[in-house]
Amino acid sequence: MLGPNKGVQSFATLAEILSQPEIWRQCLSELESSGAIREILDEAKSRTEWTFIGCGSSFYLAEAAAASWTMMTGQRARAVPASEILLFPGMSVRAAENAQAVVISRSGRTSEAVKAAQVLSQEHRLPTLGVTCAADSQLEEACDRTIRLLAADEKSMVMTRSFSSMLLALQVLAGEKSGKTEIASSLGRLADHFAGRVRALSAQVEEFVSEHSFADYVFLGQGPFHSLAREASLKITEMSCSYSQAFHTLEFRHGPKAVVNPATCLTFFLSEAGLQAESEVRAEMHHLGGLTIAICNRANDAIRRSSDFIFELGFDGPELATLAPFIVPGQLLALFTGVKKNLNPDEPKNLSRVVILD
Template structure:
């Protein structure tokens, strides 16, 4: 079993620990009722930012924008900025943090307490028990979103048990026949779809795409054929699966909570890597953190 596989399998236990030990801190730092919040990240953390922003606004806690830390963003007189960085060392996140106006509250979500990002912010939501050795992120992002959903008022207490049961089942995906992987989501699950597609690219060097679910018919559907798996994370619009199946593609519709679906998508990335003889723990050209000179 690869390191990444073990980290994926550890998620139910990590989620339980998060809910038991970090719920109060997450509520304190992530709800911020009525405040205008910007959420920044790179790579996986940028997708987490998008999902969290959608969740916080939907829950009625206030305006929430998400942006890539590496890209310019328009300043909108935010009250607080949340910076997502598993390692706490990502250069673009540090640069974005250093460029913020004085007086803006800064909050880091990280897996490393003694890191440049953690040292620079006002408050830290530390998820060190969810940190990972693998280059490919799996349990850190799902743990953050689990805590965020709990903080914002969702009942997620049953998700560790649901994940444990789902991860014990076979994936039932033909990795030999399929070579094209598409993930669709809507609202907060669009960030999950982007993250699932990234896992395929990182771990398995395979062709993957992600789109807002209902936008898939507006062009990208033309590429789908019998080699394609199209995985809808979250609720599916009733006519969409049938429209996709007419292309010959295999359609997978969510039967679990979106975070559990993401954990299974992580498993698929590892399975494809194994089929291709690749090491999912150490993807080519990638490092655990981007630190620029």
Template sequence: MNNTLHEVFSQPATWRQTESLTGDARRELAAPGERMLVLGCGTSWFVAQSIAELRESAGLGETDAVCASEYVPRRHYDRIVAITRSGTSTEVLDALRRVPAGVRRVAVTAVRGEPVDGLTDARLVLDFADERSVVQTRFPTSVLVTVLRAYGKGGERVVADGEAALAASLPADPGDVDHLVFLGTGWTVGLAHEAALKVREAAQAHAESYPALDFRHGPVAVAGPRTLVWSLGDVPESLDETARAAGAIVYRDDRHPLAQLVLAQRFALALAAHRGLDPDRPRLLTRSVVLAAR
């Protein structure tokens, strides 16, 4: 078993451990009534998108999500939260340096003692969810379980469904698929983006992701018999017929959306194995993007 697969299968256990962080997460990530911005790069940006939707839908306050490299301090925020597994990503650190004085800066990370510590007022450290792998799996999902608990959206169902997703059959034979489309709605749009990224990173395969109803506004044109259209969360069932009409394989299930993401991670690794790739050594990628001084 490679490191990445081991970390995928460890997720229900790390999700249970997030319960110990609920109080700190409520204090730093709920902050009722404040205007909040959540920053990240890659996987962390998609996690930020999900957090922003979850926080607003919980009635906790206006929340935006921005790719850290695109952050420009134009709008006023009371609090800026940076998601960074390593605490070393250059674009995240640069964004935090641009935050105006008086704004509370919070890091959600997996490692202590890294440069992000000196740029933030508070840290939420999920060291039990840190990973050896370049391809992130259990850290981002553990962050989201932490957020779900902090926002009063539960935690026990997701653990049980996560365990079920580890035992479930894959939705298709990886040998029959060379194009994946992940669809989400609300907070699961971020999960759809993350699922597609896992396929690109681990299996070097063609994977797309969209807000569900946008699938009919162009993306369906490239779907065909070797396409797997995968819905995450409460996606309208009418889209299944749209995908089938294009000849695509369709998949959805009733498990918690994070458990559905676990199954997508498993599929990405199975597709990598089918293609003879080692997901522990993804092409052109490193654990953290650290750029030379500019």
């Protein structure tokens, strides 16, 4: 619960959310100057089946990274929770000569992630790449190579800038692998573009939350945006203890729409490739009485007519570059909803910053 003098601007979580464009710039600059991406790919030239592994937010990040990898490189990639590596290795481990494992953990100390890296390396002889925001971590010790994004680490419990920054790093890796070196420069332009918008977005989301109260939340996305829906759903559960679900957008018609009523907030992560079909679902849910949030690169007239809140990025660049900024409205919605419920987003109920098992 919040103390009597706790103002929203004093929360570390909000500061970390708002810092993301600058942190992206730092991380991208460090990746370029270190030469780490090129060194990793030189060692992985023959590896064409990539598995991205994580727990919680890092698993949803793994899903976004796997989707980005396949779409950029044309190679097969998938995401697997670390627990599946440990409990069902026969289903989840591909011990092929051309396989590469990427294990993601903000702290580098998450027990399941570290153990998964050890199992993959020692028992299955798979090359492992760790991605973390910590220095000299157990994950780094367990992996053959590690990408460290120290600037993206956080004081708060929930992952915000670490999620988006590690995603950008893996997109740079995929862009370099595909030979599309312009990806890194487009992500740099993205950071500059979003820097001028993030504080206005924060104020807009805070106002929206102050004017509405909801009983439940639904987050919807297709393709690479489905992982964002899952991550945003987790954020509002963590920071506001609200009931939330995530679905593929068009799948929501097939039963789940029964829950829609005026106390339902539906957030749509709208893709450019599927905009028409996804917008039809959004309009249908609006007609059923739900309040709709549209997160998109560019809104058309139909979106403007039947959305209660719109975040329009307006970025001229590859669509996959929009993933990182698209998650930010969901982070802000979660934070301000928690504050409205007199909860402390820096100290969510029942959570610890790192899940360490005996």
